[in-house]
Amino acid sequence: MTADQEKKQAALEAVKYIKDTMVVGLGTGSTAKHMIEAVGKLVADGMNLTCVPSSEATEKLAKELGIKIVALDAIDKIDVTIDGADEFDEKFQLIKGGGGALLREKILAWNTKFNIIIADSRKEVQKLGAFKLPVEVIPFATKQILAYLETEGLQPVQRMRGGDPYRTDENNNIIDIDIFRTEDLQALESKLLKIPGVVETGLFLDTTSLIIVGKEGGPEVKERR
Numbered sequence: 304m305t306a307d308q309e310k311k312q313a314a315l316e317a318v319k320y321i322k323d324t325m326v327v328g329l330g331t332g333s334t335a336k337h338m339i340e341a342v343g344k345l346v347a348d349g350m351n352l353t354c355v356p357s358s359e360a361t362e363k364l365a366k367e368l369g370i371k372i373v374a375l376d377a378i379d380k381i382d383v384t385i386d387g388a389d390e391f392d393e394k395f396q397l398i399k400g401g402g403g404a405l406l407r408e409k410i411l412a413w414n415t416k417f418n419i420i421i422a423d424s425r426k427e428v429q430k431l432g433a434f435k436l437p438v439e440v441i442p443f444a445t446k447q448i449l450a451y452l453e454t455e456g457l458q459p460v461q462r463m464r465g466g467d468p469y470r471t472d473e474n475n476n477i478i479d480i481d482i483f484r485t486e487d488l489q490a491l492e493s494k495l496l497k498i499p500g501v502v503e504t505g506l507f508l509d510t511t512s513l514i515i516v517g518k519e520g521g522p523e524v525k526e527r528r
């Protein structure tokens with residue numbers, strides 16, 4: 304199976320957890336896109352859903368598909384959020400933010416009762432960090448944070464787009480760092496979040512309840528132990 308076929312398979316399995324009248328969080332990225340299309344079909348078939356998007360791109364696609372979208376502050380709690388990931392390990396720790404949506408995604412995950420991650424099988428790793436960890440920082444502090452992270456040996460690289468600094472939906476910058484040699488991810492997360500100007504990191508350490516992986520022979524559903 305191609306990675307995209309696996310993504311779609313996982314997405315179609317995940318939407319089975321969506322029930323009528325639920326508030327649903329919609330993730331961002333190429334895997335989430337399959338899920339949003341499937342949610343669009345549920346809505347077209349008559350399911351009454353209220354959805355909260357994790358990015359402007361997701362909001363646009365959802366609206367095109369006729370999905371009812373509300374802002375996070377219009378609801379109390381999200382019943383289920385389905386999102387992709389750049390990497391995950393057996394402890395259900397994730398790296399997210401390859402598409403720059405980590406901040407709103409993390410806010411959605413934190414405000415959700417049941418978080419489902421959907422992924423192709425290549426996203427499963429023994430140790431997080433082959434994928435560089437995205438860190439969202441405010442533009443005012445970006446240069447100084449880059450210098451600090453360099454002294455910490457995290458090999459920071461400012462994300463660019465078309466020759467200009469990349470800007471997130473919240474108008475911040477992204478610095479991608481190398482965490483492959485980091486053993487204590489919780490400590491790293493705390494350390495990064497203490498730096499003035501760091502808004503959020505793409506480490507999702509304890510929000511995920513279920514991971515669905517697309518695989519030859521059928522999706523694998525992993526429950527958090």
Ligand SMILES: O=C[C@H](O)[C@H](O)[C@H](O)COP(=O)(O)O
Pocket residue numbers: 330331332333334335386387388389399400401402403404405408
């Ligand atoms: O910022 C983007 C999100 O965290 C995505 O969910 C993540 O990058 C995975 O994206 P994709 O499904 O395209 O591999």
